[in-house]
Amino acid sequence: xxxxxRLLSVLMILALVAVACGDDDxxxxxxxxxxxxxxxxxxxLVSPGQLTVATGEPAFPPWVGTPTGDNFxxxxxxxxxxSAVVYAVAEEMGFSADQVVWVRVGFxxxxxxxxxxxxxxxxxxxxxxxxxxxxxxxxxxxxxxxALVAFADNPIANATTFADLxxxxxxxxxGTTSLDYxxxxxxxxxTVSVYDSTVDAKSALEADQIDGLxxxxxxxxxxxxxxxxGSVVVATFGAPADAPDEFGMLFEEGNPLxxxxxxxxxxxxxDGTLTSLEEQWLVDAGGAIIISE
Amino acid sequence: xxxNPLERVERRGxxxxxxxxSPRESEENGRGAWIAVISTVVVFGLLIAxxxxxxxxxxxxRQFFNWGHFKTSFPLVLDGFWLDVKMFIVAEIxxxxxxxxxxxxxxxxxxxxxxxxxxxxxxxxxARGLPLLLLILLMGFGIPSLRxxxxxxxxxxxxxxxxxxxxxxxTAEVYRAGIDSVPESQRMSARSIGLTQGQALWHVIVPQAxxxxxxxxxxxxxxxxxxxxxxxxxxxxEGLREADIYNARTFNYTSYIAAAVLFLLVSIPVARFTDxxxxxxxxxxxxxxx
Numbered sequence: 385x386x387x388x389x390r391l392l393s394v395l396m397i398l399a400l401v402a403v404a405c406g407d408d409d410x411x412x413x414x415x416x417x418x419x420x421x422x423x424x425x426x427x428x429l430v431s432p433g434q435l436t437v438a439t440g441e442p443a444f445p446p447w448v449g450t451p452t453g454d455n456f457x458x459x460x461x462x463x464x465x466x467s468a469v470v471y472a473v474a475e476e477m478g479f480s481a482d483q484v485v486w487v488r489v490g491f492x493x494x495x496x497x498x499x500x501x502x503x504x505x506x507x508x509x510x511x512x513x514x515x516x517x518x519x520x521x522x523x524x525x526x527x528x529x530x531a532l533v534a535f536a537d538n539p540i541a542n543a544t545t546f547a548d549l550x551x552x553x554x555x556x557x558x559g560t561t562s563l564d565y566x567x568x569x570x571x572x573x574x575t576v577s578v579y580d581s582t583v584d585a586k587s588a589l590e591a592d593q594i595d596g597l598x599x600x601x602x603x604x605x606x607x608x609x610x611x612x613x614g615s616v617v618v619a620t621f622g623a624p625a626d627a628p629d630e631f632g633m634l635f636e637e638g639n640p641l642x643x644x645x646x647x648x649x650x651x652x653x654x655d656g657t658l659t660s661l662e663e664q665w666l667v668d669a670g671g672a673i674i675i676s677e
Numbered sequence: 678x679x680x681n682p683l684e685r686v687e688r689r690g691x692x693x694x695x696x697x698x699s700p701r702e703s704e705e706n707g708r709g710a711w712i713a714v715i716s717t718v719v720v721f722g723l724l725i726a727x728x729x730x731x732x733x734x735x736x737x738x739r740q741f742f743n744w745g746h747f748k749t750s751f752p753l754v755l756d757g758f759w760l761d762v763k764m765f766i767v768a769e770i771x772x773x774x775x776x777x778x779x780x781x782x783x784x785x786x787x788x789x790x791x792x793x794x795x796x797x798x799x800x801x802x803x804a805r806g807l808p809l810l811l812l813i814l815l816m817g818f819g820i821p822s823l824r825x826x827x828x829x830x831x832x833x834x835x836x837x838x839x840x841x842x843x844x845x846x847x848t849a850e851v852y853r854a855g856i857d858s859v860p861e862s863q864r865m866s867a868r869s870i871g872l873t874q875g876q877a878l879w880h881v882i883v884p885q886a887x888x889x890x891x892x893x894x895x896x897x898x899x900x901x902x903x904x905x906x907x908x909x910x911x912x913x914x915e916g917l918r919e920a921d922i923y924n925a926r927t928f929n930y931t932s933y934i935a936a937a938v939l940f941l942l943v944s945i946p947v948a949r950f951t952d953x954x955x956x957x958x959x960x961x962x963x964x965x966x967x
Contacts, residue, residue: 495928496740518740518928555912559925577832577912578922584818588912591821593832 422644424478429641430503434483435474438502439466441488444582445610446602446665447508453610459486465602465665466506469525472657476648491559494634495519503641504633508600510561511632519637523646524630525658530565531604532618532675534596535589541618546570546675553577555585555594561629562598565621586612602666619675743931750923750932758916758939764837764905769898771841776848777887781878783849784856797849804846810907813839817911836908844901851893855886892958895951899944906940916940 430436439448442457448464455461462471462481474484487502494505495518510528511521532549534541540552549570555577556562566576577594579585582603588594589612599607601620608615635642652658728734782790783797804812816839821830829835859882867877887894909918916936923932 492924496930512926514927514929558918558921563922564926575914578914578918579912580910584910584912587818587822588832591818591832592824592830593821593912 422477422647427477427641427644428639430501431485434485435477435479436485436487436501436503437470438487438489438494438500438505438507440491440507443467443488443507444603444606446606450665460484465526465661466508468661468665469652469658470506472652472661473645473648476651477644500636503639504635504645506631506633508631509634511630512561520635520639520642521632522635522642523649524632525649526631526662528561528629528631529601529620529622530562530598530629531601531620532596532598533589533604533607533612533615534618535612535614536616537614538595540595541616543618544675549596549675552595553593555579555588555597557582557585557599560599562600565629566598569621582607589615622674740928741930741934743929746923746927746929746931747935750920751935753923754916754919754932754935754939757914757919758936760913760915761902761905761917761940762943764833764840764908764915765902768837768840768844768905769901772844772848772897772901773894775841775845777852777883779845779849780852780856781883783853784878784882785874787874801846801849804843805850807843809839809843809904810910812843813907813910815839816842817908832911833908833913836911836913837905840901840905840908844897844904848894848897851890851897852886854893855888855890856882858889859885888958892951892955895947895954899947899951902944902947903940 437459439459443449443459443464443466445453445456445464447466448459449456449461449467450463455463459467459470462468471481471484474481489502489505491507494500494502494507495515504522506525508528509515509521511524515521532540532543540549543549543552546569549572551573553574554566554570554572556566556579558578558580563576563578566572577585577588579588582597582599585594585597585599586607589597596618597607598621601617604617604620608617633642633645635645649658731737779797779800782793783801785793813836817832817835820828820835821832824830856878863881863885864877867881868874872880906915906917909915909921914922916939920932920936924930
């Protein structure tokens with residue numbers, strides 16, 4: 385017995401030594417210095433000569449495609465806000481439209497470890513400090529607000545203050561900042577239900593398992609206009625000043641391309657392109673009241 | 678009166694079950710143990726070395742095995758996990774009862790019971806033929822959408838109902854295998870002393886049948902204990918969903934590891950118990966046949 389254990393420990397030590405030695409050359413070489421130049425030829429791209437952009441599967445209007453159903457789930461069309469922003473950024477960086485190649489990556493997949501198959505990914509990712517530790521975000525391309533959707537005949541459809549919402553049953557999509565907003569700001573008495581997708585949350589609304597659904601304001605207008613007849617946007621919520629809800633493009637941690645995309649984004653913001661794209665593709669939130677107390 | 682077969686074995690000594698080793702055999706066993714130790718260390722050592730030497734290991738470690746995130750997410754996941762445990766207990770009790778009732782109904786003989794048997798076969802085919810996730814979605818969102826008066830619309834209620842609906846069918850088939858394994862002579866002798874068909878099933882067949890299938894039933898326990906988590910698709914905040922929320926908030930996967938630890942803490946003891954029980958059962962059987 386004694387001999388066997390001795391051999392076992394020797395082998396284990398050997399294995400550990402092998403592991404320790406092998407570890408030395410495992411440096412994270414991907415985090416290089418920022419690219420000095422944003423000339424097309426100098427860019428470090430996933431596939432040389434083309435801009436590979438990822439979005440969700442399916443991609444929903446009004447972000448990709450329009451609420452009227454035109455070019456639904458066709459980011460190549462340039463129809464829909466995020467699709468239009470990508471083509472504007474690409475043009476600003478010097479790409480032609482047919483050099484933009486779209487790939488589909490799930491929300492969870494995109495945030496995983498390892499090399500990415502896209503240059504950047506946009507599917508309404510809210511920029512947060514915690515997420516920023518794992519991936520990199522561009523500067524914001526859109527400032528978001530949360531909105532409450534309910535059936536017109538539900539009592540909460542008449543809410544004007546947070547107190548009116550204290551006993552409501554809320555539902556949200558997982559991965560959205562809506563959950564944090566409800567739990568931290570509205571603080572309802574019932575546990576907030578969390579769904580995989582807004583589709584499931586809508587099913588729960590129709591099944592009367594929740595009173596209201598909290599989603600991004602643009603999505604809210606799409607849902608009420610097209611997807612759930614009889615539902616209304618009850619209100620939009622003012623984002624707390626210290627925690628703005630802004631969408632950014634997601635890059636692999638340390639990707640130098642991010643700086644070049646930021647240069648393009650700030651040019652598009654300065655010349656008013658971003659604002660006009662918002663006006664073109666995202667419904668104006670003017671109708672609903674804003675609840676902030 | 679015949680002797681208790683177990684007692685007989687006991688008196689003859691344990692060599693009936695565990696043959697005494699000859700010196701030559703012990704030597705071979707010694708070498709076998711050596712080979713087992715060496716091959717285990719080499720195989721696992723290589724696998725671990727392969728993982729740790731990967732270029733992405735530091736990133737994987739940060740994202741999946743992060744102690745800080747583990748400590749933060751564990752209480753949240755544990756909170757949701759209690760709901761999993763409660764769902765499991767309620768569902769398992771209903772499943773054991775309903776499964777047995779279905780199996781008994783299906784095992785009744787005689788032309789008069791044909792409609793009942795057909796109904797049970799139809800139910801089992803339906804419940805086993807549909808993916809559990811589909812059942813949960815259909816029952817959890819579908820039935821409440823009908824807004825039938827007096828019918829509960831809680832997602833938790835319908836989630837557990839879907840689990841019971843599906844698992845009762847599998848469990849009924851396990852029970853039925855047990856019922857079929859009881860020799861026909863048992864049924865006939867029970868009938869011959871004047872028991873009705875139902876009495877014969879309940880008093881004679883079922884007790885023997887259940888004893889024969891306990892390991893298979895315990896296996897179903899282990900399976901259900903994990904599948905309760907599927908109710909999260911209905912928006913229910915159980916353990917896996919809490920882990921999911923944490924992951925979506927931080928982009929860190931350690932919360933899933935916390936959930937995995939909790940599920941394993943429950944399922945491994947049940948699995949070991951199943952092994953122990955099957956082993957004991959097998960030895961008893963062997964003893965009885967000697």
